[in-house]
Amino acid sequence: MITLDSVGKTFKTRRGGHVQALSDVTISVRSGEFVAIVGASGCGKSTLLRMVAGLVKPDAGQLTLDGKPVTEATEGTAMVFQSPTLLPWMNVERNVTFPLSLSGRDVPEAREHGRGLLRSAGLAGFEQRMPRELSGGMQQRVAICRGLVQKPRILLMDEPFGALDALTREEMSLSLLALWHANPMAVLFVTHSISEAVLLADRVVVMSPRPGRVAEIVDVDLPRPRSFDQEASAEFHRCSKLIRDRIFSGASRAH
Amino acid sequence: MLTNTAARVRRNLPVLLSTLSVLVGWEVICRAFGIRPFLLPAPSAIWMAVVPIWPNIAMHTATTLRTVLLGLLASIVVSLPLAMLIASSRTISAAIYPLLVLTQSVPKVALAPILLVALGANEFSRVIITFLVAFFPLVVSSVAGLLATPPELIELGRSCRAGRIKELLRIRLPYALPFVFGGLRVAAALCVVGAVVAEFVGADTGLGYLIQTSMAFFRTPVAFGAVVILAIMGIALFQLVEVTERLLVPWSSNLENNSNEEN
Numbered sequence: 001m002i003t004l005d006s007v008g009k010t011f012k013t014r015r016g017g018h019v020q021a022l023s024d025v026t027i028s029v030r031s032g033e034f035v036a037i038v039g040a041s042g043c044g045k046s047t048l049l050r051m052v053a054g055l056v057k058p059d060a061g062q063l064t065l066d067g068k069p070v071t072e073a074t075e076g077t078a079m080v081f082q083s084p085t086l087l088p089w090m091n092v093e094r095n096v097t098f099p100l101s102l103s104g105r106d107v108p109e110a111r112e113h114g115r116g117l118l119r120s121a122g123l124a125g126f127e128q129r130m131p132r133e134l135s136g137g138m139q140q141r142v143a144i145c146r147g148l149v150q151k152p153r154i155l156l157m158d159e160p161f162g163a164l165d166a167l168t169r170e171e172m173s174l175s176l177l178a179l180w181h182a183n184p185m186a187v188l189f190v191t192h193s194i195s196e197a198v199l200l201a202d203r204v205v206v207m208s209p210r211p212g213r214v215a216e217i218v219d220v221d222l223p224r225p226r227s228f229d230q231e232a233s234a235e236f237h238r239c240s241k242l243i244r245d246r247i248f249s250g251a252s253r254a255h
Numbered sequence: 256m257l258t259n260t261a262a263r264v265r266r267n268l269p270v271l272l273s274t275l276s277v278l279v280g281w282e283v284i285c286r287a288f289g290i291r292p293f294l295l296p297a298p299s300a301i302w303m304a305v306v307p308i309w310p311n312i313a314m315h316t317a318t319t320l321r322t323v324l325l326g327l328l329a330s331i332v333v334s335l336p337l338a339m340l341i342a343s344s345r346t347i348s349a350a351i352y353p354l355l356v357l358t359q360s361v362p363k364v365a366l367a368p369i370l371l372v373a374l375g376a377n378e379f380s381r382v383i384i385t386f387l388v389a390f391f392p393l394v395v396s397s398v399a400g401l402l403a404t405p406p407e408l409i410e411l412g413r414s415c416r417a418g419r420i421k422e423l424l425r426i427r428l429p430y431a432l433p434f435v436f437g438g439l440r441v442a443a444a445l446c447v448v449g450a451v452v453a454e455f456v457g458a459d460t461g462l463g464y465l466i467q468t469s470m471a472f473f474r475t476p477v478a479f480g481a482v483v484i485l486a487i488m489g490i491a492l493f494q495l496v497e498v499t500e501r502l503l504v505p506w507s508s509n510l511e512n513n514s515n516e517e518n
Contacts, residue, residue: 075416
């Protein structure tokens, strides 16, 4: 459903120079597929996500969604950021339905849907709390619900667990998978963590930096539902090693 | 409720004690050294001078308070849209900001007599002077607030296809409110200054006028009384801003800091 064909992007710096963020990126994501994007800092992962979201325009190649070029933010695409960025003046429930209220879709059914999402994210009873009363992990759950409430066909996640501690990350990974099973959609998940990528994704896109290029696409052949027990499996090790090798060989080539 | 009151008294005890000791020390020094009242009146002398003429004082206070409040209102009404304009575009900001800084580098006290001649010695020109003294910090902090919105929230708005107006009203403006209130605290204090300056140069009522006329006859205790009332007015305005902030912006970090200090 999402197709990137030789996509490139160059940013102008303030001093008038040019920085090539992405070069010749070709990826296709099937509907309902979980794709992780792994790479060192500065490999254009976030730019890639923002392009799919329609927030940044590619200046080379083709980016299409169901065959139509992406030129602006499209309905059916939701985004979750590294920090929860909840609105401090709204309670949890209203934060979740905030995207709907922005586009005038804040109807009672949508609010009920939001409450249902909060329940399945383990936040039942916290609907009326204010964001500052919640822990970082809980805030990020609210932010994920805020993405899901739009019933997206594509969920874009930009290092969503990057600001959380290691234990909370593991817990969040499993609840994300549960939410994904309950709400079928394509997920593009940017992360720095190789094990997180392998645990979550059907396919892992390995990117190399400066300019951001696709170094490898690794198919993760692990049965679902996934669990941490699979970290001991041979397939998990094969994928992790392949990804690690590709990241570091790419990095050494760039230097 | 009772414990609440008791806690409040205990919290305010240090400031009450320090104020009291300043007053007592002042009184003692004035009496011990026999300082003449027109040079430095003792607190008791100020009290004795002000109480008999309180209806008169109340009238002057009401006049000044009105100028202060109208000036504050004008500052808010002008500053917020101006801040939105400046925050909305780099070009507009580049065009307006230097002008604003220029108005700030002109000493308003020097401008006051000129403005009074141009606009007439009336309430309107006094409000204008008050406004000129007070509005700048409000603009600056509001702009800072509007630009402090996390970029992710702006992207969230854009990915929900919210227009610029919606983005401003639903995301940027609420986010800026704690900053706006920060500026409002400063503006409230400056409004009192502005109103007095305006009354010094052109008024026939008001506490600023009262200070000037009293001093012309060496009635220093009355002038001191007016100064004390101005100070109380400033404190009351500051408190008013804080109470309003508590009601409107309970998530503000300005308030969190305060409650930490109280603990």
